[in-house]
Amino acid sequence: MSVSSNISQEDNKINIVVNERFDFxxxxxxxxxxxxxxxxxxxxxxxxxxxxxxxxxxxxxxxxLKDHVDMYEGTLVILNPSDTVNKILTIxxxxxxxxxxx
Amino acid sequence: xxxYSSQQKKALVVDDSSSQCAMLxxxxxxxxxxxxxxxxxACGVKQYIKHEPDLVxxxxxxxxxxxxxxxxQIKGFSGDSLAPLIFITSMATEQAFIDSVDAGGxxxxxxxxxxxxxxxxxxxxxxxxxxxxQVKDLQKEQQQDAELAEKMISDVIESRNFxxxxxxxxxxxxxxxxxxxxxxxLCPNGDLHVLLGDFTGHGLRASIGAIPVTExxxxxxxxxxSLLDIVAQINRQLYHLLPNDLFFSACxxxxxxxxxxxxxxxxxxxxxxxFSESAAIKHHFPSIHPPLGILSKLLTDVELIVVSIEANEHxxxxxxxxxxVRNEQGEEYGISHFENAAKIGMLNNDIATNVLTxxxxxxxxxxxxxxISLVDIPCSGWQDNLQDNQxxxxxxxxxxTSECAFYDVSPTWSWHLILTDKLLSTVNxxxxxxxxxxxxxxxxxxxxxxxxxxxELFINALDHGVLELDSSLKESVDGFSQYFKERSKRLEKLxxxxxxxxxxxxxxxxxxxxQGGKMQINVKDxxxxxxxxxxxxxxxxxxxxGIKLSGRGIELVNQxxxxxxxxxxxxxxxxxxxxxxxxx
Numbered sequence: 061m062s063v064s065s066n067i068s069q070e071d072n073k074i075n076i077v078v079n080e081r082f083d084f085x086x087x088x089x090x091x092x093x094x095x096x097x098x099x100x101x102x103x104x105x106x107x108x109x110x111x112x113x114x115x116x117x118x119x120x121x122x123x124x125l126k127d128h129v130d131m132y133e134g135t136l137v138i139l140n141p142s143d144t145v146n147k148i149l150t151i152x153x154x155x156x157x158x159x160x161x162x
Numbered sequence: 163x164x165x166y167s168s169q170q171k172k173a174l175v176v177d178d179s180s181s182q183c184a185m186l187x188x189x190x191x192x193x194x195x196x197x198x199x200x201x202x203x204a205c206g207v208k209q210y211i212k213h214e215p216d217l218v219x220x221x222x223x224x225x226x227x228x229x230x231x232x233x234x235q236i237k238g239f240s241g242d243s244l245a246p247l248i249f250i251t252s253m254a255t256e257q258a259f260i261d262s263v264d265a266g267g268x269x270x271x272x273x274x275x276x277x278x279x280x281x282x283x284x285x286x287x288x289x290x291x292x293x294x295x296q297v298k299d300l301q302k303e304q305q306q307d308a309e310l311a312e313k314m315i316s317d318v319i320e321s322r323n324f325x326x327x328x329x330x331x332x333x334x335x336x337x338x339x340x341x342x343x344x345x346x347x348l349c350p351n352g353d354l355h356v357l358l359g360d361f362t363g364h365g366l367r368a369s370i371g372a373i374p375v376t377e378x379x380x381x382x383x384x385x386x387x388s389l390l391d392i393v394a395q396i397n398r399q400l401y402h403l404l405p406n407d408l409f410f411s412a413c414x415x416x417x418x419x420x421x422x423x424x425x426x427x428x429x430x431x432x433x434x435x436x437f438s439e440s441a442a443i444k445h446h447f448p449s450i451h452p453p454l455g456i457l458s459k460l461l462t463d464v465e466l467i468v469v470s471i472e473a474n475e476h477x478x479x480x481x482x483x484x485x486x487v488r489n490e491q492g493e494e495y496g497i498s499h500f501e502n503a504a505k506i507g508m509l510n511n512d513i514a515t516n517v518l519t520x521x522x523x524x525x526x527x528x529x530x531x532x533x534i535s536l537v538d539i540p541c542s543g544w545q546d547n548l549q550d551n552q553x554x555x556x557x558x559x560x561x562x563t564s565e566c567a568f569y570d571v572s573p574t575w576s577w578h579l580i581l582t583d584k585l586l587s588t589v590n591x592x593x594x595x596x597x598x599x600x601x602x603x604x605x606x607x608x609x610x611x612x613x614x615x616x617x618e619l620f621i622n623a624l625d626h627g628v629l630e631l632d633s634s635l636k637e638s639v640d641g642f643s644q645y646f647k648e649r650s651k652r653l654e655k656l657x658x659x660x661x662x663x664x665x666x667x668x669x670x671x672x673x674x675x676x677q678g679g680k681m682q683i684n685v686k687d688x689x690x691x692x693x694x695x696x697x698x699x700x701x702x703x704x705x706x707x708g709i710k711l712s713g714r715g716i717e718l719v720n721q722x723x724x725x726x727x728x729x730x731x732x733x734x735x736x737x738x739x740x741x742x743x744x745x746x
Contacts (some may be wrong), residue, residue: 116409151432152411
């Protein structure tokens with residue numbers, strides 16, 4: 061699986077990890093990783109440390125995740141993007157839209 | 163589709179045994195087929211080419227050419243149609259089954275079989291074949307629709323661009339539709355607006371937003387809206403139009419030959435560049451805002467980047483497709499390859515061709531994954547024709563004075579607008595005024611000069627009157643961006659000012675005469691005033707020396723106006739613009 065997620069109900073946390081290529085082919089998998097989680101005020105972390113490549117449709121998927129998080133009043137943080145991935149996030153100025161921790 | 167299924171279907175039977183042929187023929191005819199017979203593989207292939215049957219029944223062991231070879235050849239000819247082929251054999255072995263599939267057979271039928279089993283087999287294979295044909299037809303239809311839509315979209319988008327011959331362009335779409343668009347349009351004051359944008363994804367899905375963006379960009383540019391107004395409007399439009407995961411990365415540029423400056427707003431594209439005449443990178447324009455269509459409003463702390471430019475320089479914009487091209491080894495083309503190719507191109511006077519050649523060499527036989535776009539804009543030279551026109555437009559009829567004196571008494575209409583405090587920083591009155599004029603008097607070439615006059619008078623009243631900016635700031639080359647920064651700062655303050663009320667009042671009166679007309683323009687501001695004569699005197703001096711950058715606005719207005727009179731210490735200006743219809 062290229063997308064894996066790990067929900068910890070006690071800590072109100074969900075951790076999503078995307079491996080290698082983050083592109084349109086992961087659309088459904090990526091959605092499935094968080095769409096079941098409808099608890100309010102949850103803390104979402106998207107770990108991109110294993111992601112080697114990301115295209116613009118991946119940015120779109122992150123925006124959909126952000127919508128989901130906002131709808132359930134949660135928080136979202138993007139963790140440890142690699143240099144390549146961070147370059148793409150910077151060009152899209154995503155740090156203006158969400159928290160990115162390196 | 164109906165025609166296809168109502169025709170009598172043909173079946174080709176290839177078998178060296180005439181009794182087998184006769185038996186299969188009878189069964190096939192009972193099913194409504196017209197039957198063609200061949201007694202060896204080679205003959206079978208010939209008959210296939212001649213009759214293009216809907217179904218082939220093939221024996222395996224035959225003289226001259228066996229069934230496997232005949233099947234291979236037939237499949238080689240059948241091209242786009244499925245042409246189902248069934249092997250008929252008494253060899254009930256695993257190997258026969260595997261070989262027949264390898265040779266291209268779609269099914270195998272082992273003798274002996276009952277007529278019912280045979281007919282069932284034919285039906286099932288024909289069902290698959292029909293389905294295949296349906297898919298093929300749909301695919302063809304879709305392809306035609308897509309080509310038509312693509313043609314329409316590119317007609318709307320590219321063919322109406324301004325100065326196509328002057329602006330260098332690379333545009334290569336990964337699929338039939340490109341998510342990339344390139345627009346150029348001329349402002350009423352002669353500035354050039356250029357947009358390079360990239361919608362998320364590819365194909366029709368990525369092209370939907372292209373038409374509204376194009377229309378908005380063109381209409382607002384033509385009406386004289388500022389670059390930032392246009393960016394804000396396109397963002398608003400796309401925010402409502404596009405689904406949440408679709409967005410538009412774009413870089414907007416306004417080049418003013420007159421101010422020798424470029425204004426850039428990069429929302430989500432890779433760095434834009436200014437290359438100097440000697441091919442050095444003079445400026446980078448990094449992305450300063452998330453792509454458009456994501457946020458309901460533009461971020462408020464983001465400003466246009468302003469840089470000064472020289473006539474021989476080039477401004478270059480690219481989409482990420484160029485940087486992300488990969489070669490067979492999986493390496494990215496990358497920024498440094500691109501910059502080098504562009505520099506060499508700058509020296510050879512053809513950036514687009516040079517970058518394209520370099521890209522092709524780099525990726526060799528690899529196919530491109532993303533749309534590839536580049537625009538190369540020369541910083542001058544695209545408005546030669548316009549300036550000639552403008553000179554013709556201000557031709558003043560000899561008889562105007564007496565006529566004017568007569569009409570001066572009562573204008574046919576007048577119009578008055580007063581903007582105060584915060585509105586001075588948020589509202590651009592010029593497009594509003596031009597709209598009014600167009601609504602009342604209709605469109606006309608002579609309004610272009612009026613637009614320039616109004617813009618310059620309003621900017622003077624705002625910058626030097628209300629904001630009390632010193633135009634000497636603009637004198638140095640870097641001063642222009644410094645001036646622009648100071649201006650934004652003071653505009654910001656206007657919104658919170660508790661002092662006296664600041665205002666600019668603009669009043670228009672229109673006097674028609676038989677073959678032209680006169681527009682009387684009065685502009686009053688709340689500032690302390692400035693020494694207009696000094697500015698003008700300096701200008702004439704400066705023009706001779708060819709060095710000064712500031713104050714050209716008033717000089718231009720002076721040339722375009724019939725009368726220009728600054729009063730009340732420079733806080734009130736009375737201007738009149740006269741035109742004469744050259745068409746009789």
